[in-house]
Amino acid sequence: METIAAERKASKLATKELTYFLYGGEEMVLRKREIENAVISDPTYDITKYHYLTREELFEQAVKKSVHSITKLMPELDILGVFERHSLTSVIGGENPLSLHTDMFMPTITGQGSDEQQEKWLPLATNYKIIGCYAQTEMGHGTYVRGLETTATYDPVKQEFDIHSPTLTSIKWWPGTLGVNATHAIVPARLITKGEDKGIHNFIVQLRSLDNHTAMKGITIGDIGPKFGYAEMDNGFLKFEHVRIPRDNLLMRFSQVLPDGTYVRPKTSSKLSYGTMVLIRAGLSKFSFEMLSRALTIAIRYSIVRRQTQNRPGEAETQLLDYVNQQHTLITLLATVFGIYFVSQDTIQLYVKTQSQLNEENMELLPELHASSSGVKAISTNLASQGIETCRIACGGHGYSLSSGFPFLYQSTTPSMTYEGDNNVLLLQTARYLIKIRKEVQEDPSYSPPDNVNYLTEAVRPRNINFRSPQHQLALYQCMVRACVDRAATKVSQGEKIGLDYFDAWNAAAVELIQCAEAHTHYVMVKSFIENIDKEEVRNMSPYNQFILKCLSDIFSLNYILNKSGLFIEAGAIYGRELNEIREVIQSQILEVRPAAVSLVDAFDYPDFVLRSVLGRKDGDVYTAMWEWVQHNPRNKHKNGVHPVYKKYTRKLLRAKM
Ligand SMILES: CC(C)(COP(=O)(O)OP(=O)(O)OC[C@H]1O[C@@H](n2cnc3c(N)ncnc32)[C@H](O)[C@@H]1OP(=O)(O)O)[C@@H](O)C(=O)NCCC(=O)NCCSC(=O)/C=C/CC(=O)O
Numbered sequence: 168m169e170t171i172a173a174e175r176k177a178s179k180l181a182t183k184e185l186t187y188f189l190y191g192g193e194e195m196v197l198r199k200r201e202i203e204n205a206v207i208s209d210p211t212y213d214i215t216k217y218h219y220l221t222r223e224e225l226f227e228q229a230v231k232k233s234v235h236s237i238t239k240l241m242p243e244l245d246i247l248g249v250f251e252r253h254s255l256t257s258v259i260g261g262e263n264p265l266s267l268h269t270d271m272f273m274p275t276i277t278g279q280g281s282d283e284q285q286e287k288w289l290p291l292a293t294n295y296k297i298i299g300c301y302a303q304t305e306m307g308h309g310t311y312v313r314g315l316e317t318t319a320t321y322d323p324v325k326q327e328f329d330i331h332s333p334t335l336t337s338i339k340w341w342p343g344t345l346g347v348n349a350t351h352a353i354v355p356a357r358l359i360t361k362g363e364d365k366g367i368h369n370f371i372v373q374l375r376s377l378d379n380h381t382a383m384k385g386i387t388i389g390d391i392g393p394k395f396g397y398a399e400m401d402n403g404f405l406k407f408e409h410v411r412i413p414r415d416n417l418l419m420r421f422s423q424v425l426p427d428g429t430y431v432r433p434k435t436s437s438k439l440s441y442g443t444m445v446l447i448r449a450g451l452s453k454f455s456f457e458m459l460s461r462a463l464t465i466a467i468r469y470s471i472v473r474r475q476t477q478n479r480p481g482e483a484e485t486q487l488l489d490y491v492n493q494q495h496t497l498i499t500l501l502a503t504v505f506g507i508y509f510v511s512q513d514t515i516q517l518y519v520k521t522q523s524q525l526n527e528e529n530m531e532l533l534p535e536l537h538a539s540s541s542g543v544k545a546i547s548t549n550l551a552s553q554g555i556e557t558c559r560i561a562c563g564g565h566g567y568s569l570s571s572g573f574p575f576l577y578q579s580t581t582p583s584m585t586y587e588g589d590n591n592v593l594l595l596q597t598a599r600y601l602i603k604i605r606k607e608v609q610e611d612p613s614y615s616p617p618d619n620v621n622y623l624t625e626a627v628r629p630r631n632i633n634f635r636s637p638q639h640q641l642a643l644y645q646c647m648v649r650a651c652v653d654r655a656a657t658k659v660s661q662g663e664k665i666g667l668d669y670f671d672a673w674n675a676a677a678v679e680l681i682q683c684a685e686a687h688t689h690y691v692m693v694k695s696f697i698e699n700i701d702k703e704e705v706r707n708m709s710p711y712n713q714f715i716l717k718c719l720s721d722i723f724s725l726n727y728i729l730n731k732s733g734l735f736i737e738a739g740a741i742y743g744r745e746l747n748e749i750r751e752v753i754q755s756q757i758l759e760v761r762p763a764a765v766s767l768v769d770a771f772d773y774p775d776f777v778l779r780s781v782l783g784r785k786d787g788d789v790y791t792a793m794w795e796w797v798q799h800n801p802r803n804k805h806k807n808g809v810h811p812v813y814k815k816y817t818r819k820l821l822r823a824k825m
């Protein structure tokens with residue numbers, strides 16, 4: 168305990184200043200803490216036995232907490248804003264089984280419902296008179312949205328849609344909040360009118376009775392069973408047998424079906440019906456930051472408290488975080504988590520800007536938003552999931568205990584690599600955009616690419632390279648990414664030249680395409696980090712805080728160059744003989760950050776209650792906490808300390824004559 172206190176005392180980081188920066192100011196932090204304290208002091212949210220609960224107990228407790236927070240805490244705390252709602256959800260922790268209602272059901276109505284439809288449905292949803300979910304994925308299709316099989320056939324006589332699951336594979340499968348709690352769903356289905364298939368459109372369908380919650384006529388519904396994690400979420404299945412809904416349950420902001428069945432196409436883009444997925448993708452980079460920063464808070468604090476091996480006679484055993492390998496592992500991840508933070512801020516800003524333009528029917532930024540949100544979602548969820556597992560491994564055996572907090576963080580983060588669009592598929596979407604921009608640059612000399620794709624016209628290796636220079640780092644990335652995009656585009660065109668059709672040529676280049684999208688997204692993240700720490704808000708910070716952020720930026724930028732040095736060398740950006748210098752810069756910056764490590768994770772401002780970790784306690788009293796935690800283990804609670812399996816099985820073995 169004294170070690171971590173001593174490290175805090177010795178750290179020169181202005182922790183509070185960094186916390187206020189990360190959360191958007193003192194007022195936000197104080198409000199966050201007010202909400203946290205209200206939850207922590209409410210016995211409904213007690214987590215003492217959390218890790219010992221069964222799957223059904225976890226689910227029931229999660230629903231209880233979710234309903235309690237909606238009915239009691241939100242009114243009491245006058246919670247209205249997104250930040251406050253997020254603070255409440257974060258401190259309650261676990262999966263919020265009703266989250267798809269606010270995260271996807273309501274935003275879809277807001278984004279794709281007509282004014283009349285919003286007036287009808289949003290008050291019901293806001294006041295929880297209905298509970299919604301987003302039922303897009305089917306047993307046979309998740310990625311291929313255009314291939315969804317559920318049909319919505321228009322009947323002009325009754326002015327209704329007939330919603331039907333024509334095949335086994337068309338059964339909706341995976342949607343959260345669906346299995347037990349939802350009364351309604353957004354159902355993407357094939358709109359068929361006048362015998363013509365108009366493609367996927369979004370419909371509102373009632374699933375369960377508002378009187379007794381039984382399934383509506385023609386609906387078969389339930390929970391899909393145990394998963395890798397997500398025990399508190401009722402991911403469900405949903406089968407339609409010619410379910411009838413009124414015509415105006417088709418969300419009609421962009422396209423309509425008239426009473427006689429005439430289809431009115433969207434004036435702008437059919438892809439606006441994908442808008443909710445883009446919204447969630449934009450937010451998943453912030454989610455990735457939160458989950459990885461929690462894991463790092465646990466791992467860094469434990470690595471300061473934990474000592475292992477006496478390396479000099481008469482001296483104390485060495486702190487884990489004083490082993491250079493441990494420093495390299497965790498401090499490069501600290502750099503990564505700040506990289507994710509900055510790019511998540513930029514992505515959300517791009518989403519808001521695009522959304523306001525879309526409201527004026529200006530589609531200009533939509534392609535860039537789709538490409539950027541796809542790439543950033545893919546890379547940030549990859550980095551967070553892998554980073555959490557790395558943090559666990561860095562904490563040895565105790566990291567593998569549920570009491571460490573890592574297993575929950577990992578099982579709660581890793582599905583984000585799949586949901587809201589599989590990461591490979593999304594990176595291919597980013598690649599599609601890059602190849603298209605490159606084509607425009609080649610065909611139109613007057614065309615200037617978007618700022619984040621500027622390497623297509625600006626990539627030059629600087630003379631007398633200085634690896635500590637942000638501008639030089641960016642120039643190296645520009646050379647590398649340009650080469651990756653050229654390589655992928657060349658492979659596609661080579662395929663076409665030998666007579667492959669578009670799909671085969673594209674598919675043959677899939678690995679290079681994903682690689683160029685990944686490289687581009689890392690460039691975007693490095694650029695975001697460098698540009699954000701050069702902004703006035705950071706420049707007004709204490710000099711030491713600025714210095715540490717610059718060290719982290721260098722580490723984030725250079726560590727990727729080191730790990731992907733083959734791409735940079737192949738692009739002529741760096742030479743093999745320069746790798747040692749890069750290693751030395753990284754190592755020196757890690758050593759600069761080491762004394763500030765405990766304060767950097769303190770700045771994330773997670774109460775122990777949120778971390779749910781005996782290893783990550785702020786006071787560092789790990790072993791006491793571990794001993795207290797095991798007292799709750801039901802397996803140790805049997806009479807005389809003898810588990811029933813002894814009498815049932817083990818005793819026979821011990822007494823058998825073999
Ligand atoms: C993979 C996708 C995007 C393919 O969509 P598709 O319609 O087949 O389009 P194309 O690949 O042919 O591209 C045509 C054109 O459209 C542009 N585009 C595609 N998507 C968007 C978009 N969202 N916004 C704007 N523009 C878009 C694309 O760039 C092309 O433009 P060109 O100019 O190049 O022609 C699609 O099938 C897809 O998104 N698949 C993933 C499905 C998914 O994300 N499912 C999530 C379900 S909800 C969920 O998982 C919930 C989880 C719970 C939780 O979050 O807690």
Ligand SMILES: Cc1cc2nc3c(=O)[nH]c(=O)nc-3n(C[C@H](O)[C@H](O)[C@H](O)COP(=O)(O)OP(=O)(O)OC[C@H]3O[C@@H](n4cnc5c(N)ncnc54)[C@H](O)[C@@H]3O)c2cc1C
Pocket residue numbers: 267301302303304307308309310311340341342343397402582585586587588589590591592595
């Ligand atoms: C925890 C969790 C919660 C979820 N919640 C919801 C929800 O609330 N609502 C909802 O509608 N859905 C939900 N989903 C479903 C999720 O959106 C889908 O699983 C996801 O879109 C991936 O689709 P898929 O499972 O069909 O995978 P597939 O599309 O079968 O992909 C499998 C693999 O094939 C590769 N692949 C597939 N297509 C291509 C291609 N075109 N090019 C290259 N490679 C390809 C992918 O890279 C991937 O690795 C959830 C899923 C999970 C795990």
